[in-house]
Amino acid sequence: MSNPKLTLFPISTTINMKGQLCVQKLPLTDLAAQFGTPLYVYDIATLHHQIAAYRDGLASYPAASQLTYASKAFLNTALASLLDQAGLGLDVASLGEIFIGKEGDTAAKMHWHGNNKSRADLDLALIFEVGCIVIDNLTEAAMLRQFAQEKGKKIKVWLRINPDVAITTHHQYTVTGTAESKFGLTLDEAHDLALQLIAPESPLDLAGLHVHIGSHFMEAEPVAQAMARLFELAAQLQQSHGWVMREFCPGGGWGVPYHPDDAPMPITPFVQSLVQAVMQQCAHHQLTLPTLILEPGRSLIAPAGIALYTVGGRKTAGKSRPQISIDGGLADNPRPALYQAKYTAMLANRAHDAESETVRVVGPYCESGDILIQEVPLPLAEPGDILAVPVSGAYHLSMSSNYNGSLRPAVIFIKDGEAKRVQYRQRLEDLLEGQVNPYR
Numbered sequence: 001m002s003n004p005k006l007t008l009f010p011i012s013t014t015i016n017m018k019g020q021l022c023v024q025k026l027p028l029t030d031l032a033a034q035f036g037t038p039l040y041v042y043d044i045a046t047l048h049h050q051i052a053a054y055r056d057g058l059a060s061y062p063a064a065s066q067l068t069y070a071s072k073a074f075l076n077t078a079l080a081s082l083l084d085q086a087g088l089g090l091d092v093a094s095l096g097e098i099f100i101g102k103e104g105d106t107a108a109k110m111h112w113h114g115n116n117k118s119r120a121d122l123d124l125a126l127i128f129e130v131g132c133i134v135i136d137n138l139t140e141a142a143m144l145r146q147f148a149q150e151k152g153k154k155i156k157v158w159l160r161i162n163p164d165v166a167i168t169t170h171h172q173y174t175v176t177g178t179a180e181s182k183f184g185l186t187l188d189e190a191h192d193l194a195l196q197l198i199a200p201e202s203p204l205d206l207a208g209l210h211v212h213i214g215s216h217f218m219e220a221e222p223v224a225q226a227m228a229r230l231f232e233l234a235a236q237l238q239q240s241h242g243w244v245m246r247e248f249c250p251g252g253g254w255g256v257p258y259h260p261d262d263a264p265m266p267i268t269p270f271v272q273s274l275v276q277a278v279m280q281q282c283a284h285h286q287l288t289l290p291t292l293i294l295e296p297g298r299s300l301i302a303p304a305g306i307a308l309y310t311v312g313g314r315k316t317a318g319k320s321r322p323q324i325s326i327d328g329g330l331a332d333n334p335r336p337a338l339y340q341a342k343y344t345a346m347l348a349n350r351a352h353d354a355e356s357e358t359v360r361v362v363g364p365y366c367e368s369g370d371i372l373i374q375e376v377p378l379p380l381a382e383p384g385d386i387l388a389v390p391v392s393g394a395y396h397l398s399m400s401s402n403y404n405g406s407l408r409p410a411v412i413f414i415k416d417g418e419a420k421r422v423q424y425r426q427r428l429e430d431l432l433e434g435q436v437n438p439y440r
């Protein structure tokens, strides 16, 4: 019987005759030997598979739709190019993401989020020709209006609305649509602001409304509830002032299984339920169907990624379970420390071996919280074995750090049977970048 953990690995994962985990037939241990560990390996076939699942869902929408990728999940120039080629736009949340993204994708296909954009950032965003700016708050709206007036440019905007709708995610820090959350305008604020923006003399072009109520959730109902509040607002604005909502974005946030016990979370029926909700709302309020824009991050990229680590020492004395140390953890994946996120793992070089003990997996950093996995059944792990952690594609490297002077890992993309390094492992010299020592 095959190991249920395998269902969490990328779709092109197999085990060869030597018991090695392979992606697109390439043994992960060979990649670890060639590029060193910690190493992040992405199966591009899995990314395309996830994109296709979203597109299948959107196919039931009779008007225009656009899939964008929430680049905060993970971004580099190679990924931006692949997404551009697949026709996706980018959801960006900082000037840095715009800067990286525009090396591969066109800035016109980006919409820019963030709850504290600066005037200097706006200047550069205009030079980069970012397609749409998502207004998060009234201060920003005032600044943006003044900015557009000064530049004599009509700037396309959406309003990000905080609908005060709760949703269950894996951690309170990933709930973004309740009144307590730092994001978005209240419905009342949005209504009054919209009236100013749709006035003929307004230098801003209010094209649509946006809502994103959380990340890594597994239920569609609260999203539909949040959407209903936005459609109510759109209907009011249409009735009172003839404003037509041309674009509508219900955000991202669909979860992924991280653990063999997690239920599978098919994307297509979730997207179909969003489509149904938009169509019902439009029919109910007699609104024209807007262009429907989705912005998933995790569910597109997390299942494509595997993190590889080399096993080092073992401890058992005084421990509730045996503990193995690996050469990465908190610095490349802060999610377990930040959100108590749970992972599983296999040995990439001994994938057929029986799992004979349950261990705790810890990283090398000077923090007791540097525990990558609290408990995972594994074969008796030896120093030099390669630990493969699936579902590592999202919110690891984009949240990574140089803690303890660690070097950010290399990244490999496997596409059409070929492995290509798209990011080098940082070198020691990189740690000195930007530092000035006037005291030497």
Ligand SMILES: Cc1ncc(COP(=O)(O)O)c(C=O)c1O
Binding pocket: 070, 072, 073, 091, 113, 212, 214, 215, 216, 251, 252, 253, 254, 295, 296, 297, 298, 299
């Ligand atoms: C505005 C916005 N859209 C989309 C996303 C993507 O979320 P996820 O990666 O869970 O799909 C996020 C992340 O929380 C976000 O803040």
